[in-house]
Amino acid sequence: MQLYSYFRSSAAFRVRIALAIKGLTAEIVPVHLLQDGGQQHSPAYAQLNPSELVPTLQDQEHVLTQSLSILEYLEEQYPDPRLLPQAAHLRAQVRAFCLNIACDIHPLNNLRVLQYLTGTLKLSDIEKNQWYQHWIVTGLNSLEAQLQATAGKFCFGDQLTMADCCLIPQVYNAKRFQIDLSAYPLIEAVYAQCMTLPAFIEAAPEQQPDAA
Numbered sequence: 001m002q003l004y005s006y007f008r009s010s011a012a013f014r015v016r017i018a019l020a021i022k023g024l025t026a027e028i029v030p031v032h033l034l035q036d037g038g039q040q041h042s043p044a045y046a047q048l049n050p051s052e053l054v055p056t057l058q059d060q061e062h063v064l065t066q067s068l069s070i071l072e073y074l075e076e077q078y079p080d081p082r083l084l085p086q087a088a089h090l091r092a093q094v095r096a097f098c099l100n101i102a103c104d105i106h107p108l109n110n111l112r113v114l115q116y117l118t119g120t121l122k123l124s125d126i127e128k129n130q131w132y133q134h135w136i137v138t139g140l141n142s143l144e145a146q147l148q149a150t151a152g153k154f155c156f157g158d159q160l161t162m163a164d165c166c167l168i169p170q171v172y173n174a175k176r177f178q179i180d181l182s183a184y185p186l187i188e189a190v191y192a193q194c195m196t197l198p199a200f201i202e203a204a205p206e207q208q209p210d211a212a
Contacts, residue, residue: 001024001025001026001027001057001058001059001060002026002027002028002029002057002058003015003016003019003026003027003028003029003055003056003057003058004029004031004045004048004049004054004055004056004057004058005028005029005030005031005054005055005208005210006030006031006032006033006040006054006210007030007205007206007208007209007210007211007212008033008205009033009054009055010106010169010170010172010173011053011054011055011067011102011106011169012054012055012067013168013169013172013203013204013205014067014068014071014102014165014166014169015055015057015067015070015071015074015165016028016202016203016208017164017165017168017169017199017200017203018070018071018074018075018083018162018165019074019203020198020199020200020202020203021081021083021160021165021199022074022078022080022081022083024074024078026057028208028209028210030208030209030210031045031054032210033054033111038052040052040053040054048063049063049065051065051066053065055067055070057070057073059073059077067102068098068099068102068162068166071083071098071162071165075162081160083160083161083162083165084161084162085156085159085161090156093150093156094155094156094161094162094163095162097143097146097150097155097156097163097166097167098162098163098165098166100139100142100143100146101139101143101166101167101170102166104139104142105135105136105138105139105140105170106170108131108135109131109132109135109136109173114128114131114132117131129177132177133177133179136170136173136174136177136179137179139170140174140181140183140184140187141183143167143184143187144183144184144185144186144187147186147187147190148186151186151189151190153190153193154190154193154194155167155190160194164190164194167187167190167191167194168190168191168194168195168200171187171188171191172191172204172205
C-alpha cells in the first residue's frame with residue numbers, strides 16, 4: 001500500500017490518521033505541493049490522479065483519490081476497528097460532520113485557492129489571511145454547535161470516528177495560522193484528547209518523511 005502525501009495537506013493527514021488507527025502500514029510517497037512548480041502537476045502524478053491533488057492511495061491494483069472516499073474504502077476493506085457507528089442515523093451524522101469540513105471549510109482555504117487569491121487576483125498576504133480566517137471561523141462556529149449534541153471524549157461520544165480524522169487536521173491548520181480557538185472549548189477538548197493518542201501523533205505533519 002502506498003499513500004501519495006504532502007506533510008502539510010490536511011486531506012492527506014485525514015488518511016494518515018485512519019491508516020494509523022486501523023494499524024495499516026502504507027509507504028509514504030511525498031508529493032511536494034510547492035517544489036518544482038508543484039509536483040502534483042507532474043505528468044506522472046497527473047496520470048495517477050487527474051485532479052492533481054493529494055492524497056492518492058494505491059492498494060495493490062486499486063488507485064483511490066479524494067480523502068473521504070479513501071476513508072470509506074478503508075472502512076469497508078479494513079473494518080476493524082470501526083470508524084463509523086453501527087446505527088444508520090449516526091453514520092449519517094458522522095458523514096455530515098466530515099463533509100462540513102471537507103466540502104464547506106477546506107476547499108475555500110486549499111493551497112490552490114490561496115495561490116489564486118495572491119497570484120491571479122493580486123490580494124496581499126494580509127487579505128489572504130483575512131479570507132482564510134473568515135472561512136475557518138465560520139466553519140468552526142458550525143462544528144462547535146454540532147459538538148454540543150454529540151461530543152464525549154471525541155466528536156461522537158467516546159469512540160473514535162471519521163469525524164475525528166477530519167477535525168484534527170483542520171484544527172491543526174487553524175493553530176498553524178494562529179487563529180484564536182478560545183471560543184471553541186469542545187473542539188479544543190477533542191483536539192487535546194486526540195493528540196495524546198499514538199495514531200494522531202504518528203500521522204502529524206512534523207512526523208512525516210517530507211516534513212520541512
